[in-house]
Amino acid sequence: MKVGFFGTGNMARAVGGALAVAGHEVWFGSRDEGKARGVAAEIGHGAQGDGNDPVAQACEVLVSSIRDVPSAYLRATDGLDGKVLIDLNNRDFPREYHGDEFLQSLASAAQRDVPGAKVVKALNNQAMEVFNADAEALRSAGIQGFIAGDDADAKDVVAALLRDIGLTPVDFGALSNAWLLEVQADILRTYLFATGNLLATPALIDAPQAAPRFGERRKGTY
Numbered sequence: 243m244k245v246g247f248f249g250t251g252n253m254a255r256a257v258g259g260a261l262a263v264a265g266h267e268v269w270f271g272s273r274d275e276g277k278a279r280g281v282a283a284e285i286g287h288g289a290q291g292d293g294n295d296p297v298a299q300a301c302e303v304l305v306s307s308i309r310d311v312p313s314a315y316l317r318a319t320d321g322l323d324g325k326v327l328i329d330l331n332n333r334d335f336p337r338e339y340h341g342d343e344f345l346q347s348l349a350s351a352a353q354r355d356v357p358g359a360k361v362v363k364a365l366n367n368q369a370m371e372v373f374n375a376d377a378e379a380l381r382s383a384g385i386q387g388f389i390a391g392d393d394a395d396a397k398d399v400v401a402a403l404l405r406d407i408g409l410t411p412v413d414f415g416a417l418s419n420a421w422l423l424e425v426q427a428d429i430l431r432t433y434l435f436a437t438g439n440l441l442a443t444p445a446l447i448d449a450p451q452a453a454p455r456f457g458e459r460r461k462g463t464y
């Protein structure tokens with residue numbers, strides 16, 4: 243697929259590079275076209291660079307790695323109409339936490355900003371270093387990629403892209419759940435800073451199977 247990135251920073255390079263290796267036509271978008279072309283040349287695998295607006299027009303799937311709504315960095319947002327827009331952003335970290343902001347996800351703000359786009363929250367819970375490993379290594383390790391969005395077809399597209407770079411997609415439901423994934427990133431980053439471990443992912447790893455030692459589950463809560 244033609245996958246375009248808004249921004250040419252850490253995540254754009256890491257995820258864009260992984261998608262380019264997987265055979266996708268990757269476009270890097272930047273405020274500075276020369277910078278975008280330089281990043282594309284660095285990544286190789288046929289990647290190309292241009293301004294953010296031409297990339298929005300040219301690509302079928304867009305990935306926002308800019309911590310703002312599209313109208314803040316695009317001259318015109320109509321190029322996103324009907325297209326999948328992956329939002330992988332998290333709020334600044336560390337930061338002060340305010341309970342009332344938890345429910346206001348960056349992904350929902352993006353969706354309100356570009357109602358014609360199909361926003362999917364994904365890829366915000368893997369540090370860029372996770373993609374140092376290739377797709378086969380990530381697949382073997384069972385690394386999961388959680389996604390939330392309102393359009394089933396858009397989520398299928400994103401799930402396929404995640405599989406291509408070695409992640410096992412897990413459907414976290416509607417876009418209104420995106421705040422859960424953004425809070426999950428706060429938990430993950432708190433852990434990263436506490437331990438220095440950049441490779442931790444929030445994969446839901448099963449405990450070993452065993453017979454009940456203290457009786458079966460009875461009616462109750464989860």
Ligand SMILES: NC(=O)c1ccc[n+]([C@@H]2O[C@H](COP(=O)([O-])OP(=O)(O)OC[C@H]3O[C@@H](n4cnc5c(N)ncnc54)[C@H](OP(=O)(O)O)[C@@H]3O)[C@@H](O)[C@H]2O)c1
Pocket residue numbers: 248249250251252253254271272273274277278307308309314315330331332333334365366367368369370371
């Ligand atoms: N780094 C990680 O490991 C990681 C993991 C998961 C999620 N995230 C999230 O991903 C997002 C990007 O993180 P990152 O580490 O890739 O950041 P980054 O390296 O700073 O890249 C962000 C890019 O956005 C563009 N940009 C910045 N300010 C802009 C503005 N005012 N207007 C237009 N474009 C602007 C810049 O590209 P140009 O200069 O080319 O325009 C910049 O390179 C953040 O929301 C972060 O929380 C990061």
